[in-house]
Amino acid sequence: MNNDITNSLNCPVPKNDYDTIVLAHGGGGTLTHRLIEQIFKRYFSNPELNLMHDGAVLNVEKGRIALSTDSYVVSPIFFPGGTIGELAVNGTVNDLAMCGAQPTYLSASFILEEGLPLSELESIVVAMAAAAERAGVKIVTGDTKVVPRGKADKVFITTAGVGVVPPGREILPSRIRSGDTVMISGTIADHGMAIMSVREGLEFESEIQTDSCALNGLVEEMYAVSSNINFLRDPTRGGVASTLNEIAQSAHKGIRIIEQSVPVRESVRSACEILGFDPLYVANEGKLIAIVAPEDAEKILAVMRRHQYGTDAAIIGTVVEDHPGVVMLRTTIGGDRVVDMISGEQLPRIC
Amino acid sequence: MNNDITNSLNCPVPKNDYDTIVLAHGGGGTLTHRLIEQIFKRYFSNPELNLMHDGAVLNVEKGRIALSTDSYVVSPIFFPGGTIGELAVNGTVNDLAMCGAQPTYLSASFILEEGLPLSELESIVVAMAAAAERAGVKIVTGDTKVVPRGKADKVFITTAGVGVVPPGREILPSRIRSGDTVMISGTIADHGMAIMSVREGLEFESEIQTDSCALNGLVEEMYAVSSNINFLRDPTRGGVASTLNEIAQSAHKGIRIIEQSVPVRESVRSACEILGFDPLYVANEGKLIAIVAPEDAEKILAVMRRHQYGTDAAIIGTVVEDHPGVVMLRTTIGGDRVVDMISGEQLPRIC
Numbered sequence: 001m002n003n004d005i006t007n008s009l010n011c012p013v014p015k016n017d018y019d020t021i022v023l024a025h026g027g028g029g030t031l032t033h034r035l036i037e038q039i040f041k042r043y044f045s046n047p048e049l050n051l052m053h054d055g056a057v058l059n060v061e062k063g064r065i066a067l068s069t070d071s072y073v074v075s076p077i078f079f080p081g082g083t084i085g086e087l088a089v090n091g092t093v094n095d096l097a098m099c100g101a102q103p104t105y106l107s108a109s110f111i112l113e114e115g116l117p118l119s120e121l122e123s124i125v126v127a128m129a130a131a132a133e134r135a136g137v138k139i140v141t142g143d144t145k146v147v148p149r150g151k152a153d154k155v156f157i158t159t160a161g162v163g164v165v166p167p168g169r170e171i172l173p174s175r176i177r178s179g180d181t182v183m184i185s186g187t188i189a190d191h192g193m194a195i196m197s198v199r200e201g202l203e204f205e206s207e208i209q210t211d212s213c214a215l216n217g218l219v220e221e222m223y224a225v226s227s228n229i230n231f232l233r234d235p236t237r238g239g240v241a242s243t244l245n246e247i248a249q250s251a252h253k254g255i256r257i258i259e260q261s262v263p264v265r266e267s268v269r270s271a272c273e274i275l276g277f278d279p280l281y282v283a284n285e286g287k288l289i290a291i292v293a294p295e296d297a298e299k300i301l302a303v304m305r306r307h308q309y310g311t312d313a314a315i316i317g318t319v320v321e322d323h324p325g326v327v328m329l330r331t332t333i334g335g336d337r338v339v340d341m342i343s344g345e346q347l348p349r350i351c
Numbered sequence: 352m353n354n355d356i357t358n359s360l361n362c363p364v365p366k367n368d369y370d371t372i373v374l375a376h377g378g379g380g381t382l383t384h385r386l387i388e389q390i391f392k393r394y395f396s397n398p399e400l401n402l403m404h405d406g407a408v409l410n411v412e413k414g415r416i417a418l419s420t421d422s423y424v425v426s427p428i429f430f431p432g433g434t435i436g437e438l439a440v441n442g443t444v445n446d447l448a449m450c451g452a453q454p455t456y457l458s459a460s461f462i463l464e465e466g467l468p469l470s471e472l473e474s475i476v477v478a479m480a481a482a483a484e485r486a487g488v489k490i491v492t493g494d495t496k497v498v499p500r501g502k503a504d505k506v507f508i509t510t511a512g513v514g515v516v517p518p519g520r521e522i523l524p525s526r527i528r529s530g531d532t533v534m535i536s537g538t539i540a541d542h543g544m545a546i547m548s549v550r551e552g553l554e555f556e557s558e559i560q561t562d563s564c565a566l567n568g569l570v571e572e573m574y575a576v577s578s579n580i581n582f583l584r585d586p587t588r589g590g591v592a593s594t595l596n597e598i599a600q601s602a603h604k605g606i607r608i609i610e611q612s613v614p615v616r617e618s619v620r621s622a623c624e625i626l627g628f629d630p631l632y633v634a635n636e637g638k639l640i641a642i643v644a645p646e647d648a649e650k651i652l653a654v655m656r657r658h659q660y661g662t663d664a665a666i667i668g669t670v671v672e673d674h675p676g677v678v679m680l681r682t683t684i685g686g687d688r689v690v691d692m693i694s695g696e697q698l699p700r701i702c
Contacts, residue, residue, distance in 0.1 A: 024694070027588060028588025028593050030693070033692070053449070054421075055419030055514075056418050058415065058417070059414070059415055060414065062412050062413035063410070063411065064411070065411050067407050067456055068458065069458035069460045071460040071496045073462055073498050073502075098405055107420035109421065109509045109511075111422050140418060142420060145422045145507075146699070147424050147504065147699075148699065151426075152504070156503075158422060160420050341384070342378060342379065343380050343382070
């Protein structure tokens with residue numbers, strides 16, 4: 001079993017009887033096993049997975065673990081800067097990191113549409129293996145189902161994961177205090193506009209790429225300098241606006257944001273203007289919002305900016321006692337407006 | 352939040368703006384939150400889930416945990432004796448139990464097709480909540496995605512779960528010894544034929560029902576009388592034949608089965624004959640195969656038969672040194688034949 005992802009990329013794909021997924025790949029028999037051997041075990045190989053039981057048994061210390069899951073249905077499955085594969089790995093890694101957990105083990109479950117080229121599945125699995133390696137997690141168990149042509153759309157992936165929450169870390173809305181600082185780890189709306197620019201066939205001077213990445217390393221850096229991190233969440237579907245509304249409502253506090261301080265790439269801003277989107281509502285896949293004690297904000301910001309996934313980190317606002325449950329934006333021209341939760345579906349199948 | 356499943360069934364469904372799933376239910380905004388409140392939190396309610404973070408934080412003791420996942424794409428989603436909902440809960444509970452684990456927490460991730468009636472989703476969620484209660488597990492986190500009409504088929508559910516493996520329990524192919532006894536916990540092929548009889552519009556004198564149930568309680572009873580349980584697996588897709596082949600191959604042992612000793616309901620046997628299926632290859636969703644030390648076989652069989660999900664348990668064969676990797680069947684008429692792993696797709700979308 002080849003456990004070296006980089007080398008694996010240079011190897012020819014093992015000869016398979018089929019070039020595309022057929023229903024029998026999901027039948028639990030010979031073809032299912034061949035698919036597992038030739039694609040999944042080939043790239044995800046690790047001792048726990050290789051036992052090929054229906055579940056993986058893992059050692060844990062007494063304490064707290066986090067459990068999280070997400071399904072990925074993004075369309076297209078390949079897009080600038082990424083694939084549905086690393087999205088599925090990074091997304092669950094990030095959900096765990098937002099619980100203050102150190103992600104350790106992931107499961108990966110595939111729903112494949114009959115007719116999916118095996119080469120596309122392989123590219124996705126290679127991307128997942130690489131993303132797992134970067135994030136320091138192992139994919140230890142999984143499942144594959146196949147549905148007839150027209151009953152799914154190429155591939156849907158559901159990842160679940162467990163992580164260990166070190167003592168002392170508590171991410172709870174009830175920890176959020178008035179006066180706390182609201183921070184973002186970088187530019188917003190990259191992922192959503194990367195998907196939309198492909199779908200709309202737009203070309204910009206500089207290609208807009210997904211920001212999909214694993215944020216667990218960044219979170220560790222932040223905890224290394226402060227234990228006053230009161231809340232973390234990654235603003236995915238619904239964007240920064242919806243996430244801040246969720247936080248304001250669950251904490252029963254108001255949130256005030258300064259529009260000018262929210263980092264947006266110029267190319268992304270242009271794309272948003274052309275397509276009529278507000279970047280505050282566009283999905284991110286590699287950003288986090290942190291609510292921290294004000295006295296620690298500057299040192300947390302400093303370590304974030306030194307991290308590769310936090311170079312554009314910024315303080316964007318404050319938690320206030322006024323207007324509980326409501327997010328207010330101080331606009332660039334100096335006015336104040338309410339930022340609502342997204343109500344409709346702005347961008348279907350963004351993740 | 353109403354945590355009583357039985358009572359909830361008698362309550363009117365809260366008024367929703369929509370009777371069917373729309374894309375915005377997956378948008379991460381207001382409608383997503385309403386769906387979570389009115390369907391998922393309503394029935395799955397528990398302290399961990401109610402925090403509504405992207406992951407759940409759980410306490411564990413030092414030791415071993417098992418992680419497992421499965422996706423469910425069964426068609427139809429409602430069938431005699433069950434729905435895709437309890438299948439998804441019981442399936443992951445059983446995968447954990449087959450690791451020797453005591454299942455504790457589940458995640459549930461939904462991929463919904465635009466146009467799915469909310470009432471159908473509600474019935475499925477009610478079935479999941481009831482199944483979780485029966486199995487003694489909590490659904491603590493989840494996700495919902497919506498895809499446009501024609502890009503999925505009503506609803507796909509992926510569950511993942513964690514369980515605690517008590518000290519001393521080891522389910523490993525390497526523990527299987529020649530001379531070990533092969534047991535099954537009850538009649539085979541019920542689930543597969545329940546699905547097929549609906550699909551084919553067949554009516555039998557007695558309706559064939561799914562055997563979907565949670566086997567963790569049965570496994571605990573077995574461990575209570577013996578620590579010589581060397582291997583456990585639930586024969587789902589591909590049936591008993593494929594599962595025994597997997598076991599024989601991973602243990603590098605032969606397996607001999609006596610056809611007459613394998614319990615099959617009369618109605619199921621008739622349905623198999625009419626439709627041309629071999630019950631050994633038809634899926635089960637509430638049965639387990641146990642490979643145990645021969646000296647403990649009778650006492651394990653006795654506790655299985657006293658359990659509601661093991662009344663028809665039987666000793667069906669033996670592990671042998673001969674023909675490693677091969678499963679041989681002594682037929683009713685006295686001949687011997689090789690039982691291969693299923694090669695094609697006998698029954699698509701059975702689970």
